[in-house]
Amino acid sequence: MARTMAEKVWEEHVVRRADGEPDLLYIDLHLVHEVTSPQAFEGLRLAGRRVRRPDLTIATEDHNVPTENILGPIADKVSRTQIETLRKNASDFGVRLFPMGDLDQGIVHVVGPQLGLTQPGMTVVCGDSHTSTHGAFGALAFGIGTSQVEHVLATQTLPMAPFKTMAVTVDGSLPPGVTAKDIILAVIAEIGTGGGQGHVIEYRGQAIRELSMEARMTICNMSIEAGARAGMIAPDETTFDYVKGRPHAPEGAEWDAAVEHWKSLRTDEGAVFDKEVVLDADRLSPFVTWGTNPGQGAPLDSAVPDPADFDDPAERAAAEKALAYMDLAAGTPLRDVRVDTVFLGSCTNGRIEDLRAAAEIIKGRKVADGVRMLVVPGSMRVKEQANAEGLGEVFTAAGAEWREAGCSMCLGMNPDQLQPGERSASTSNRNFEGRQGKGGRTHLVSPLVAAATAVRGTLSSPADL
Amino acid sequence: MEKFTVHSGSAVPLRYSNVDTDQIIPAVYLKRVARTGFEDGLFAAWRANDPEFVLNKPEFAGGSVLIAGTDFGTGSSREHAVWALQDYGFKAVLAPRFGDIFRGNALKGGLLAVVLPYEVIERLWEAVEADPATEVTVDLQEREVRAAGVVQPFELDDYTRWRLMEGLDDIALTLRHTDDIDAFEKRRHTWLPVTQ
Numbered sequence: 144m145a146r147t148m149a150e151k152v153w154e155e156h157v158v159r160r161a162d163g164e165p166d167l168l169y170i171d172l173h174l175v176h177e178v179t180s181p182q183a184f185e186g187l188r189l190a191g192r193r194v195r196r197p198d199l200t201i202a203t204e205d206h207n208v209p210t211e212n213i214l215g216p217i218a219d220k221v222s223r224t225q226i227e228t229l230r231k232n233a234s235d236f237g238v239r240l241f242p243m244g245d246l247d248q249g250i251v252h253v254v255g256p257q258l259g260l261t262q263p264g265m266t267v268v269c270g271d272s273h274t275s276t277h278g279a280f281g282a283l284a285f286g287i288g289t290s291q292v293e294h295v296l297a298t299q300t301l302p303m304a305p306f307k308t309m310a311v312t313v314d315g316s317l318p319p320g321v322t323a324k325d326i327i328l329a330v331i332a333e334i335g336t337g338g339g340q341g342h343v344i345e346y347r348g349q350a351i352r353e354l355s356m357e358a359r360m361t362i363c364n365m366s367i368e369a370g371a372r373a374g375m376i377a378p379d380e381t382t383f384d385y386v387k388g389r390p391h392a393p394e395g396a397e398w399d400a401a402v403e404h405w406k407s408l409r410t411d412e413g414a415v416f417d418k419e420v421v422l423d424a425d426r427l428s429p430f431v432t433w434g435t436n437p438g439q440g441a442p443l444d445s446a447v448p449d450p451a452d453f454d455d456p457a458e459r460a461a462a463e464k465a466l467a468y469m470d471l472a473a474g475t476p477l478r479d480v481r482v483d484t485v486f487l488g489s490c491t492n493g494r495i496e497d498l499r500a501a502a503e504i505i506k507g508r509k510v511a512d513g514v515r516m517l518v519v520p521g522s523m524r525v526k527e528q529a530n531a532e533g534l535g536e537v538f539t540a541a542g543a544e545w546r547e548a549g550c551s552m553c554l555g556m557n558p559d560q561l562q563p564g565e566r567s568a569s570t571s572n573r574n575f576e577g578r579q580g581k582g583g584r585t586h587l588v589s590p591l592v593a594a595a596t597a598v599r600g601t602l603s604s605p606a607d608l
Numbered sequence: 609m610e611k612f613t614v615h616s617g618s619a620v621p622l623r624y625s626n627v628d629t630d631q632i633i634p635a636v637y638l639k640r641v642a643r644t645g646f647e648d649g650l651f652a653a654w655r656a657n658d659p660e661f662v663l664n665k666p667e668f669a670g671g672s673v674l675i676a677g678t679d680f681g682t683g684s685s686r687e688h689a690v691w692a693l694q695d696y697g698f699k700a701v702l703a704p705r706f707g708d709i710f711r712g713n714a715l716k717g718g719l720l721a722v723v724l725p726y727e728v729i730e731r732l733w734e735a736v737e738a739d740p741a742t743e744v745t746v747d748l749q750e751r752e753v754r755a756a757g758v759v760q761p762f763e764l765d766d767y768t769r770w771r772l773m774e775g776l777d778d779i780a781l782t783l784r785h786t787d788d789i790d791a792f793e794k795r796r797h798t799w800l801p802v803t804q
Contacts, residue, residue, distance in 0.1 A: 163767055289713075
């Protein structure tokens, strides 16, 4: 029977199948960070259990870390304790850790791929919902809770409920100035934040095939924002070229065997998806959010919608609540929305291509008066590469702050936060109330829109410059 | 884990859709390394800033069943959202649809997340708002919610129901199959990466 890629990868990882029980799946790679792991390690200690496969586990410090003055102790005592707890747990249980200051430190979803630890056909988990990022390689990658983190540490497996499959096909080619971020924001606006619930999404079509690996990661990263369990893209030459030669990639005959296997993972001709959505890339334009969930987005060319225009009463109520929180009036052209802060970074858009794209726009220009721009590389390796290419100088010359690696302003648990009432254009993934700091207002944008917005001070695309 | 069979208690009507886990507990509360004491973080921003927020109304104090709108618990995988609800005193959450990770976390930890049709949620909201003392019963044995004349069956797979009713720890259940895991590890592809 014809099968989808997700079904093939799942089948390959079934350790045990029994009637009336969830399949027990083997986990090939477990990524760990400081926030969702302390209670899991403590659970192991209390039960006298060990980490079954420290050699399939890797830890980094990302959510809590400051992105400046990283050599001193963390000022926030609670954050410092959480980082120190991870260091002790990693040492006690034999898990390799990239601490602040290490050249391999960075956001967990940037670190795995750049080391070549993320490969096609693998199962990848992490106590973080944006684990879906790794699906860009054709891996089956899930965000999990702390109980499951403990379960994977103890057994290297997870009992998993069955999933449904969904195809999101993006036909055509992206027009200039339109990016992977615009695709995924348009997809989420189309299907809603619950549209992918219970499903693994496979992104397909010409526009997806034409994307670079890093752009594919941006797409898969935000699958969770559509409510999906995971997002995947079939591995192809773009994938193989990206993985080849990385520190943990297979070599020689092993490489050849791996590639042959990876090619077999593609969804079979005639396989049936439970749900299908089709988008036309040729008709996409830069997309931004106006509300407080990632599904509340619209083309930058349009205006803040009127809640009265929503037929569904729950959606209407949500739009009213969102506009009140965002302090936006219906009908306001999105291009008139003025921001205080621009954040370029995160596991969605903190990779070298994102920085290059933004730098190209900002080069020789200045960040607008009264606007603060934070540029935060996704990892220290990304920072090193960016500096080698002179991008750091471009950002600082424009008046932006060029920081160290971390989750930074994507979420309010480190010093990089919005003040109450402040508004941002942010390349991150969530515009939830208070996400970037208590009372902060977030507009999700692509790196290109972020750069143009920094220059003009209002939501803008490079075409406006 | 505490066993769950039948729970009866008063309820809290949360008439919002799309309540993400950042609203259930903001990130700033996630810095702690302990497993308990998260009740102060529950809906912290709404409790602090909105006197009309349902948990600020004395008539809904002590509720143990949360009746929420569509897409409750979307977003971040933080299990702290489940812990905060439990630490505050909730035993069950009823909603038309949940974020997958949230629901998985809830059912792992013994917080019963029950999917009910929107019309039923609407009826329960009306009943509980009319009389905050309305008792809501969540019966896992019978897979049924009962309140104010509503008798509504719900779906939950047999395995999860059994695990919750017995209060069983998933890890101990899996460790019974260590032989299967050992055998699987012998047939993994040789090119798969190791981290050390």
